[in-house]
Amino acid sequence: MSAVDPTFDLDGQPVALQPGDTILSAAARAGLDIPHLCWSEEVSGSASCRLCTVLAEGRPVAACVTPAVAGQKVECRTPSLATQRLRLLQMLFVEGNHFCPGCEKSGNCLLQVQAERAGMTDLNFEVLNPERPVDASHPDVLFEPNRCILCQLCVRASDEIDGKRVFAIGGHGIATRLLIDSPSGRLGDSALSVDDRAAHICPVGALLPKRVGFAVPIGQRRFDTEDTRG
Amino acid sequence: MVDAATVAGGVDAVLGRWQRDPHALVQILRETQALTHWLPRPLLAHIAAALGLTLAHVEGVAGFYRFFHTRPVGRTRVLFSDNITDRMLGSETLLAQLCARLGVAPGEVDAQGRFSVDRCSCTGLCDQGPALLVNHHPVVTRLDAARVDALADLLLADTPVEQWPAAWFDVIDGVQRADVLLSGLAADTPALPAVLAQSPQALLDEVATSGLRGRGGAGFPTARKWQACRDAAGDLRVVVCNADEGEPGTFKDRVLLASHADAVFDGMTVAARAVGAQQGFLYLRGEYRFLLPQLEQVLARRRAQGLLGRDVGGVAGFGFDIAIHLGAGAYVCGEESALIESLEGKRGTPRIRPPFPVQAGYLGRPTVVNNVETFCAVAHIARRGGAWWAGIGTTQSTGTKIHSVSGDCARPGLYEYPLGTPIAQILADCGARDVQAVQVGGPSGACVPASEAGRAIAFEDVPSAGAFMVFDRTRDLFEVARHFARFFAHESCGLCTPCRVGTELVVRRLDKLAHARGAGSASAFDIDRLHDLDTVLHSGTHCGLGASACNPLRDTMRHFGAAYAQRATAPQFQPDVDLDAELSSARRATGRSDAGAHLHTDTPA
Ligand SMILES: Cc1cc2nc3c(=O)[nH]c(=O)nc-3n(C[C@H](O)[C@H](O)[C@H](O)COP(=O)(O)O)c2cc1C
Ligand code: SF4
Ligand code: SF4
Numbered sequence: 082m083s084a085v086d087p088t089f090d091l092d093g094q095p096v097a098l099q100p101g102d103t104i105l106s107a108a109a110r111a112g113l114d115i116p117h118l119c120w121s122e123e124v125s126g127s128a129s130c131r132l133c134t135v136l137a138e139g140r141p142v143a144a145c146v147t148p149a150v151a152g153q154k155v156e157c158r159t160p161s162l163a164t165q166r167l168r169l170l171q172m173l174f175v176e177g178n179h180f181c182p183g184c185e186k187s188g189n190c191l192l193q194v195q196a197e198r199a200g201m202t203d204l205n206f207e208v209l210n211p212e213r214p215v216d217a218s219h220p221d222v223l224f225e226p227n228r229c230i231l232c233q234l235c236v237r238a239s240d241e242i243d244g245k246r247v248f249a250i251g252g253h254g255i256a257t258r259l260l261i262d263s264p265s266g267r268l269g270d271s272a273l274s275v276d277d278r279a280a281h282i283c284p285v286g287a288l289l290p291k292r293v294g295f296a297v298p299i300g301q302r303r304f305d306t307e308d309t310r311g
Numbered sequence: 312m313v314d315a316a317t318v319a320g321g322v323d324a325v326l327g328r329w330q331r332d333p334h335a336l337v338q339i340l341r342e343t344q345a346l347t348h349w350l351p352r353p354l355l356a357h358i359a360a361a362l363g364l365t366l367a368h369v370e371g372v373a374g375f376y377r378f379f380h381t382r383p384v385g386r387t388r389v390l391f392s393d394n395i396t397d398r399m400l401g402s403e404t405l406l407a408q409l410c411a412r413l414g415v416a417p418g419e420v421d422a423q424g425r426f427s428v429d430r431c432s433c434t435g436l437c438d439q440g441p442a443l444l445v446n447h448h449p450v451v452t453r454l455d456a457a458r459v460d461a462l463a464d465l466l467l468a469d470t471p472v473e474q475w476p477a478a479w480f481d482v483i484d485g486v487q488r489a490d491v492l493l494s495g496l497a498a499d500t501p502a503l504p505a506v507l508a509q510s511p512q513a514l515l516d517e518v519a520t521s522g523l524r525g526r527g528g529a530g531f532p533t534a535r536k537w538q539a540c541r542d543a544a545g546d547l548r549v550v551v552c553n554a555d556e557g558e559p560g561t562f563k564d565r566v567l568l569a570s571h572a573d574a575v576f577d578g579m580t581v582a583a584r585a586v587g588a589q590q591g592f593l594y595l596r597g598e599y600r601f602l603l604p605q606l607e608q609v610l611a612r613r614r615a616q617g618l619l620g621r622d623v624g625g626v627a628g629f630g631f632d633i634a635i636h637l638g639a640g641a642y643v644c645g646e647e648s649a650l651i652e653s654l655e656g657k658r659g660t661p662r663i664r665p666p667f668p669v670q671a672g673y674l675g676r677p678t679v680v681n682n683v684e685t686f687c688a689v690a691h692i693a694r695r696g697g698a699w700w701a702g703i704g705t706t707q708s709t710g711t712k713i714h715s716v717s718g719d720c721a722r723p724g725l726y727e728y729p730l731g732t733p734i735a736q737i738l739a740d741c742g743a744r745d746v747q748a749v750q751v752g753g754p755s756g757a758c759v760p761a762s763e764a765g766r767a768i769a770f771e772d773v774p775s776a777g778a779f780m781v782f783d784r785t786r787d788l789f790e791v792a793r794h795f796a797r798f799f800a801h802e803s804c805g806l807c808t809p810c811r812v813g814t815e816l817v818v819r820r821l822d823k824l825a826h827a828r829g830a831g832s833a834s835a836f837d838i839d840r841l842h843d844l845d846t847v848l849h850s851g852t853h854c855g856l857g858a859s860a861c862n863p864l865r866d867t868m869r870h871f872g873a874a875y876a877q878r879a880t881a882p883q884f885q886p887d888v889d890l891d892a893e894l895s896s897a898r899r900a901t902g903r904s905d906a907g908a909h910l911h912t913d914t915p916a
């Protein structure tokens with residue numbers, strides 16, 4: 082080993098890397114933001130949202146699951162990738178039913194802030210208007226599938242952190258959906274507890290602990306920063 | 312109808328036969344459904360409990376495969392093959408005819424639960440279509456109005472499938488031009504034991520010398536894949552033959568398995584020897600269920616001959632056997648890592664790579680996945696030598712390639728040529744006339760206009776996984792692209808955003824251009840959106856399905872732009888919804904239908 086830490090180049094900045102790093106985990110440690118939705122350092126990757134797509138030596142890859150390689154040139158802030166991210170976000174918005182003004186996750190929602198940062202001002206595609214009934218059967222956690230972006234963070238948190246396997250993915254294609262493990266298929270009959278990590282890891286307002294809505298005043302929410310306050 | 316106790320007993324027998332192995336979940340669901348017709352939730356819960364899985368997991372697997380039914384279906388299920396070639400042969404009219412006779416709509420079950428009629432993706436019988444599957448097995452070929460009429464009679468009379476006319480189930484090989492592979496192994500070539508007596512490295516070296524590249528689509532050098540597997544850490548290794556053949560318009564693997572199964576298994580055995588594998592799988596697509604008994608027989612014979620099992624071919628210490636796993640109707644399971652997930656009893660979702668299957672595949676073991684035709688070629692190369700194979704074809708694309716020819720031509724069927732053969736020659740040989748375009752390599756491949764028929768099929772020019780669909784000048788290539796778009800949307804695994812949402816948006820946009828959705832007409836705006844979607848899918852998806860989903864769209868927009876332009880006639884953007892139709896419930900409520908109760912649009916109705 083040389084005395085100098087190995088690095089790779091992200092948009093002209095050197096990023097130090099450690100064994101086992103993905104491009105995204107190394108960048109996150111260095112405080113550099115690669116836009117993402119389905120990644121969390123707490124659980125394994127699912128590579129599903131594709132928002133973290135970067136060019137590694139010119140080839141598009143998902144930064145959250147692609148091993149970082151010393152000396153590699155990685156581009157994230159290019160005009161075409163910016164358009165790509167905008168389109169992906171627009172796709173997620175038209176796929177579900179996202180009504181930000183009425184959502185108690187507003188200001189703390191990763192999808193919302195990514196859209197703001199991407200400069201999204203319209204949906205670009207036609208809305209798909211799915212019919213997804215809300216599941217309010219659990220005493221402490223609400224499941225609002227209209228806002229689910231199928232990131233699988235809850236699936237992995239329940240499997241890998243809580244050891245409970247409460248969630249799974251069902252269907253295929255545009256009918257893909259989140260399944261809940263219980264005899265009725267409803268959250269209230271499942272083993273989920275509000276103390277589980279899975280009840281809190283949702284990046285959007287799909288899985289929400291009840292009775293804490295709007296607790297944080299506007300201005301102090303997670304994403305109330307200069308770049309989003311308008 | 313089978314009674315509940317028999318069902319429960321039958322299910323437990325299935326569970327027992329698979330030793331309650333959760334990795335056999337797909338096989339267990341398939342065999343259970345063969346007893347119960349569909350998979351009710353309590354049954355899934357029973358299976359989940361027996362295998363130590365969650366109900367949600369089992370439900371997720373059952374809901375992934377198109378051949379598993381989580382809602383009631385008829386005791387006899389008819390599935391019309393829905394490739395574009397089936398449609399060109401009149402499948403939609405025949406489907407409508409059958410539905411009318413039976414009094415059911417596509418996708419519905421009749422009131423007494425006797426039958427249901429629906430569509431499925433390509434069954435791999437394009438040269439003898441239109442075709443349909445009965446209870447996913449067997450297959451009825453060469454449908455026409457008379458056959459469909461007789462079929463309706465049998466269904467209405469509840470006649471068991473075993474008593475249907477045997478001629479309906481005929482499947483022919485249809486070999487029109489045979490080269491080395493389709494001619495079979497010559498009598499004077501050395502037998503497998505002699506081949507296996509060589510060192511593993513010698514076998515690998517022959518394959519390297521041959522320059523053989525995979526025939527499943529990606530064209531990866533076979534020897535390099537094997538070497539990587541051989542070099543990977545681990546004691547147990549696996550060889551998998553990818554017989555998923557889901558690419559619409561491809562049916563060469565079906566013929567190789569039907570008539571050259573020994574060569575395919577020889578190739579797998581050579582691969583096992585070369586990489587040091589003990590375990591082999593043939594992943595047979597569910598649509599080819601009719602080949603299963605015959606393939607099992609060949610395997611049993613090979614075991615008896617000492618070509619499988621312990622000390623294979625008399626080589627001390629070389630143990631290798633092959634098991635057959637059946638798919639259940641999911642095109643994406645042809646992607647090698649999705650195939651491995653499916654082999655492990657899971658949803659067929661492509662894995663994150665690295666690790667690659669050669670490093671960690673089936674149950675984490677280093678695994679080689681190759682196409683049926685690739686293994687068949689290996690059987691020949693192992694006997695005749697790599698240099699012999701390298702002498703056929705071009706420098707970059709050695710050997711021969713089998714093409715599954717269908718569509719507008721006089722002689723559909725299989726054609727084997729050295730790589731580097733021009734498209735024009737295949738067109739001439741199959742009796743194609745008045746050609747507008749050829750879809751080479753299936754929907755994931757390239758749509759080549761007749762003006763480029765001088766191009767050759769080879770990795771350096773037009774690569775192909777084997778499909779060769781001919782369209783004459785009467786065909787509307789916009790509709791062809793729309794059909795393929797529906798195929799990809801239907802087959803998306805749903806994991807990643809661009810493919811899951813993007814394929815659906817492509818379908819909706821094309822439907823709008825076809826006036827099948829929304830009001831009024833489409834505009835240049837809609838064409839722009841299609842270009843947008845193409846860009847997002849092409850560079851942002853997790854696997855090759857999404858990445859190639861817009862290929863037919865892109866090629867036809869480029870070469871046959873007029874077919875799109877004539878559908879995008881509105882001077883400015885037209886909404887996706889029919890605003891006037893939205894008012895229909897208000898009109899009904901108020902009992903009005905006068906002009907004032909309608910929205911005026913300046914586009915013709
Ligand atoms: C969506 C998709 C479907 C595929 N279907 C098949 C198939 O049916 N048969 C096949 O051999 N390869 C298929 N492939 C390619 C396989 O992933 C893999 O490359 C191939 O089986 C390797 O074998 P080869 O090297 O002998 O070609 C498919 C790939 C994708 C992305
Ligand atoms: S509920 Fe939330 S965490 Fe779970 S898949 Fe949906 S968006 Fe992701
Ligand atoms: S591109 Fe994505 S959604 Fe489509 S089949 Fe591949 S992994 Fe699944």
Ligand code: FES
Binds near residue numbers: 117119127133134145
């Ligand atoms: S964060 Fe990488 S794909 Fe979602």
